[in-house]
Amino acid sequence: MLDDLLFRGYKGFSDDSSVGFSTFSSINLIIGKNNIGKSRLLDSIQALKSEKLFIEFLRKTKSVETVIRPDEDDIKRHFRESVSGGSIGGNHFFYGRDFIGKQFRVIVGARKTGFEYRLEAKTISLINGDSGRLNIAPGLDHFKDMAVDIITKNLNLDIDKLAADRDMKPEPASSELRLLPDGTGATNMIQAYLNLASLPSDKVRRDILTGLNKIMSGEATFNNIIVQNVNDNEDPLWEVFLEEEEKGMVALSASGSGLRTILLVLVNLILSNQADIYIYLKNWKITYIPRFKGTYFNMFFSGLKRITNLRLLLLTQAFQ
Structure with a gap:
């Protein structure tokens, strides 16, 4: 993904200073008062879902900038070994290979072509001291095309x-295993992993339960997680139950909202199985945040390597 994403002049943000993400860490905690711009900040992340959404975001800002780092394949696509001459002079790849792995800062724009808007690199420059040693001027158009290509891929x-x-x-069983932003589908996913022979129940009984106990360490210990039909009629309605050492088996609907939110996050991370996951939460109980960072994610990153390039964005109000 892109190394960073900064913008100006979007929905009330200043035209004179950049805001956004100067770096993306594994865990990004965004804290602020209500109506201060946290959700608008996250609009820039939502824009990374598609080229169309990114162009729409660009058109609502004064400027957007990011950092790219081309690999050898990127350079080969835009500086071909079979081509020589032009503004570069000599062999294009022999010139371009000096820029493999270098960082470039790009000001990105949307240019109208006919009836469509297309991405363009308005400006591009080397950063981290390479600008004094390497000259991009001879291949400037190639670098701009390469930047658009790299950004589009992300x-x-x-x-x-x-x-x-x-x-x-509680939810009825469904063959569609999908988690919606409001939590719909989470109970169905848990019941499917516990009840269907085609799905690994250890993902719930071991991974989710282990993560839950690490996060809740010191407050509660859970020995088991099950689902039960709570509907007396013919159509089953499944509910999650947690067995707690001090209380026995307790229905999730009788538990606090903080515990339900933690379980939702675990379902998303462990069962949803996305390649790039961004989760942002509002009204999060801030006291749980250090446990996500200090305990669960140590286990998560070492034990759940099937999820790659994960980025978690936590959005909350000011510390309590």
Whole structure:
């Protein structure tokens, strides 16, 4: 994905200073008062879902900038070994290979071509001291085309989010295993992994339960997680139950909203199986944040390597 994403002049943000993400870490915690711009900041992340959304975002801003780092394949596509001459003079690849792995800052825009808007690199420059040693002027158009190519490749991220109004409620069984932003589908996913022979139940009994106990360490210990039919009629309605050491088996609907939110996050991370996951939460109980960073994610990154390039964005109000 892109190394960073900064913008100006979007929905009330200043035209004179850049805001956004100067770097993307594995865990990104965004804290601020209500109506200060946290959700608008996350609009830039949502725009990375597709080229169309990114262009729409560009058209609403004064400027957008990012950093790219071309690999050898990127250079070979735009500086061909079979081509010589032009503004570069000599062999294009022999010139371009000096820029493999270098960082470029790009000001991105949307240019109208006919009836469509297309991405363009308005400006591009080397950063981290390379500008004094390497000269991009001879191949400037090639570098701009390469930048657009690299940015476009990064505009297809799978982005999940949990909405401010979210919950885990009893649900009927469904063959569609999909988690919606409001939490719909989470109970069905758990029951499917526990009840269907075609799905690994250890993902729930071991991975989710282990993560839950690490996060809740010191407050509660859970020995088991099951689903039960709570509907007396013919059509089953499944609810999640957690067996707690001190209380026995407790229905999730009788548990606190913080516990339900933690379980939703675990379902998303462990069962949803996305390649690039962004989750942002509003009204999060801030006291749980250090445990996500200090305990669960140590286990998560070492034990759940099937999820790659994960980025977690936590959105909350100011610390309590």
